[in-house]
Amino acid sequence: MNNTPKTTNKQPGLWGYLRRNRLAWTGVVILGLLYFCAVCADFVSPYSYLDENRDYSFCPPTPIRLVDSDGRWQRPFVYGMTMGFDRDYRRVYEIDASRKYPLRFLVKAEPYKIMGLIPGSRRLFGVEEPGRLYLWGADSRGRDLFSRILYGGRVSLFIGLIGVAISFTIGLIIGGIAGYFGGKTDEILMRMCEMFMMVPGFYLLLALRAVVPPEFNSVQVFVSIVVILAFIGWAGLARIIRGMCLSLREREYVMAAKAMGVSDFQIILRHILPHTLSYSIVAIMLSIPSYIIMESALSFLGLGIQDPFASWGNLLSEAMGIVQIKFAPWILLPGLFIFLSVMSFNVIGDTLRDYLDPRLKAENRNM
Amino acid sequence: MLLTIKDLSVRVEGGGNAAQILTGVNVSVQPGEIVALVGASGSGKTTTGLAVMRLLDPGLRVTSGQIGFEDQPDLLTLPPAAMRRIRGSRISMVFQDPLSAFNPVLTVGYQIDEVFKYHAPESGQRIRSLTEGWLEQVGIPDARRVYSSFPHQLSGGMRQRAMIAMAMAMQPRLIIADEPTSNLDVTLQARILELFQQLRKTQEVSILFITHDLGIVRHLCDRVYVMNVGMVVESGKSVEVFEAPKEEYTQKLLKAVSV
């Protein structure tokens, strides 16, 4: 029982703590960048995800040069590429130094709407036709991989967020009700939970995906995938929330609220669930990666997002053959992005968990 | 003189003004005495006890003072290995909450055996019979059953007795008891206090009794040190301090426990 006054303390410590932890801060920066690019993909990428050119199938990356063949300094530019075939009928690309395409910024392009809301018609950078800028190479249809990756981020990154939002909500509600009421309600809800957890997740995913009608357009497929993922993901969280609620309902402020006559619903909503937040936030951070990977796996197998839409998973499906990997290794790059985003979420989640660990809390807050 | 704490000052590492926990504390304990450290929470009494055992929080630093014990001029300067030999065998501690002082996954008997294994290793059989002997001495009727029980299986009173058995195992000269009865019911408390009195008589052990309850002090302790905000504000024979408390703080404490 301390008689010393304590300082007011909300959450300013969290941001500072994250910044001080270099690994976590890197994660924050990476995620911030990825999400920004995903949202503003229309602007940041030089091409739309649909923009294809069969003349440039599997074209290697076109480096941006500053010095031309005569050794003179120039504004950044790109050489043209010509496609030829070698003796084994394999494609070979040669640099055509005669064609120079300067790099332009705020290039005019086809009009688009960011996230369907904000209209625009310029892109951050690009080259004039007929030059092609392939920062990270092209895929089989000559579509710019860099652009496709940025657009693909939309699907992969947001499926994680939306899926988690849905399953988190379901898990909180069910866990909260089961934990607070206990008894028969608890038993029934938890058995339900266990049934969901029993079924191997990935196979359930495939089975549910098979049930989705084939005539669904891509957006509908996207939504149904999110729903399916959320459907199988809520059980684990619900169990843990239920455990926390079982002990939280014994707290004296809950009894005080009951004694005053506050309704059960209000008590769960305002007194019990907010106290599960510290655990829940960490659980969310650490489960978003599994959604990203699930979606990638589905799309990789051709069951998720379909061509021509991009997602990191279905971009990777192009890399299924050894021939492609040997001769066009850049198509593995989407994998790097999956890795980066998953790692970032994990690192931030871990750091959050350390921050919220009650034992470290006192020291962290004072720092 | 068994224990002499001289001019002990402890502060929080790197803290500001509020960081001085103890200032110039002087406490002494004679062989066979029961001495009380009394004060409200935050007065520094527990810190003093922990300082003797050198079990202070890592964030606290002793800035001055000496703690003489038996023939050791200063416990604070002893190398850690030597201090470990003293802890548990010459000076031992009884804590307030026996449930957290015992490891919940080990039986009580095993944990008391550990004291012997560390300080006076002998055959397992012999150690076990010694432990059971002590369990009986502290008034536990079914020593054999309690030996194989886990801490949570015992009642609060039994647990506290088991902890006292653990403290007495190596027949220390000094026991530091930090609020050992504060979590217990009144009737259990009376029995534990009686146990302490018995132990003092039969084992000739001295007790440094840390508490906030002056009533216990009057009943059990020979001398008392009253602490407030890290300083000893009054000291003397229990009887004298109770008859005529000099400090206002002591008077307030007395009034709080008067009936």
Added chain:
Amino acid sequence: MLLELKNIRKYFPVKQGALYRRREFVRAVDDISLSLELGENLGLVGESGSGKTTLGRVILKLFPPTSGRLYFQKQDMTCPERSRLRAFRQSVQMIFQDPFNSLDPRFTIRNSFNEALTLERPAPKSDERQRRMGETLCAVGLTADVLDRHPHEFSGGERQRIAIARALIMQPKLLILDEATSSLDVLIQEQILDYLKRLQHEFRLTYLFISHDLRVVKKICSRIAVMYMGRLVELGPAAAVFANPLHPYTRQLLTAALEYRPGYGDLEIDWPDKSDLIDKGDGHFVLDY
């Protein structure tokens, strides 16, 4: 007569494995009959396991009694309908032992108070709320600037006072104090007891003071009820019970609490079948032993 309990029992089933066949019960409260007069301060004493806390919770209607009846202001409150239950809840409030947890740590003090005020019918408007919050805080010696802070910013004693203010803001008639001073520092205890005495006068409250600390009970209560193993073993004016404890358990309890001496030998009590107390005159009752 403000509150009357008739033969209240509260048994908790002890589950025997998954079959639930043989039902054994923990008799937390075993046939208690008690009455509380308006304006008095009844101390309910007992050690852990005596059932005093459970009895307090049953009175508060946190859970229903296994059997028995409860009368509040002469009305049967054992199974009331909603509107009466609401009025009852407003009139009977509890102060808990743990000042750290009796207020939701995530709520500001204002939120905690508002939660209480919102339950009134009709709900008071915001200027009336502000006024009442200010008044109750003043009554416990605090000012309105505590309203926008969080519980962890206050010391134990201050938190307990805030909890008392929250209880008072509902304008209750009966206040149940469940070990309300037990977690507090000895000196702070004195302060809180002073406030409680004053508030009882000022607001014409009735107290049910549940405690294991007989010294505190002696200071503040006019009548004492002693509980042991779920039964009421002695009941009477505080002065009489302290001066002349009749039941062997009471005697042992008092010797331990006031003189720190244990009773001798184990307590062998012959529990009678009926829980009727024998009248020894002057309002002093004892269970047959």
